[in-house]
Amino acid sequence: MRGTLPALALIWLSMGYVDGSGCVMTQDCVNPGNIPDYDACIPKALASIAPPKPMRGDGWATVTGGGACTAATDCHQGTCVKNACVCRNDGVTAGTHCDDFAIQCPEYEGSACCSWQQNRALADNFKLIATMFGRNSAGGCDACAANMMRMWCGLVCAPNQADFMKMHLTYPSNNYRLDSMTGKDHVKVLEMDVNLAKPFTCALFDSCKHTAIASMSDAFKSSLGFLNYQGQTGAVGHGEYLFFHFGANSSYFNTSALRCDNYSEVTTPDVYRRLPAQAQRLPSMVNPLAPKQCPCGACRATCSADSGASAHITLRDNPIGFWTGFDVQLVSAVYAGIALFTGALYWKHRLM
Numbered sequence: 001m002r003g004t005l006p007a008l009a010l011i012w013l014s015m016g017y018v019d020g021s022g023c024v025m026t027q028d029c030v031n032p033g034n035i036p037d038y039d040a041c042i043p044k045a046l047a048s049i050a051p052p053k054p055m056r057g058d059g060w061a062t063v064t065g066g067g068a069c070t071a072a073t074d075c076h077q078g079t080c081v082k083n084a085c086v087c088r089n090d091g092v093t094a095g096t097h098c099d100d101f102a103i104q105c106p107e108y109e110g111s112a113c114c115s116w117q118q119n120r121a122l123a124d125n126f127k128l129i130a131t132m133f134g135r136n137s138a139g140g141c142d143a144c145a146a147n148m149m150r151m152w153c154g155l156v157c158a159p160n161q162a163d164f165m166k167m168h169l170t171y172p173s174n175n176y177r178l179d180s181m182t183g184k185d186h187v188k189v190l191e192m193d194v195n196l197a198k199p200f201t202c203a204l205f206d207s208c209k210h211t212a213i214a215s216m217s218d219a220f221k222s223s224l225g226f227l228n229y230q231g232q233t234g235a236v237g238h239g240e241y242l243f244f245h246f247g248a249n250s251s252y253f254n255t256s257a258l259r260c261d262n263y264s265e266v267t268t269p270d271v272y273r274r275l276p277a278q279a280q281r282l283p284s285m286v287n288p289l290a291p292k293q294c295p296c297g298a299c300r301a302t303c304s305a306d307s308g309a310s311a312h313i314t315l316r317d318n319p320i321g322f323w324t325g326f327d328v329q330l331v332s333a334v335y336a337g338i339a340l341f342t343g344a345l346y347w348k349h350r351l352m
Helices: 004-016 116-133 142-157 197-207 223-233 269-274 328-351
Strands: 022-027 045-051 076-083 084-087 165-166 175-180 185-195 240-247
Touching: 022 165, 022 185, 084 185, 116 142, 142 197, 185 197, 197 223, 223 240
Parallel strands: 185 240
Antiparallel strands: 022 045, 076 084, 165 185, 175 185
């Protein structure tokens, strides 16, 4: 077992990491508390592909705590211990005085397409994901929550964003849609086409479909419905509308997904450090002794017969064609025989 975990970790990391090839969207404004303000502050398309950048500089918090203090009020989302701020260990709080946002997607810290404004939006969204889909003991599945966070980290921050994301309309690719969650019409959105690898899509859905929240909604009964709810119904209020496409092309967004029936690879330090910051704080992730398995009812596979990970699915670049297996000579002979037999019966009937 000791030899297996490092090997799994290397595979997991190699599938998730990609070199930079360009960014197609960004956001340069902030919605406090991630409360939708519709037209005023939404993501925007870039006029041309831009290079990814490291998560450094203004707006990025690269330290957590340590600021000088005399009282707890000096430390905002933390406390003052021996005249130094100690921040909450929640995957959200950062900054010397605990008044900033932690980097949410450390996997892409060295090269990313997301802005610090998008990092703040992800922090608020991930809190909701952790509450709704995480916590094994409360009908959720920590593997599901981590997989969802990792997907959004990839879509927003991966340095090869231009490979799997295109604008749905001509620049600036804006449209107006109804926000069915609030009833507000004519909401301005950025429309995008996003290509996802089928194995990841399937594994994500398998880890989430039997969580308590997913079981309560008909919208979550299929992998497409589950993703469309995240990228369309739930995203309109935040100025986004995603059209998902699925396939096996190597350029499609793909990363390994944690299996809900066994995600023990997170005990490997390198794997753990690459998890989204709030995924690292999920109960079964932060506690190394906690079972790395979601409740049995949450692990029934949909896309595979054997495991929730769908790892054995094989996708072919040239799938079975219409004429595959069609033996022209044999079929012609059979049809000729049928024609002769039918003709003989016809003339026999006429002569009678």
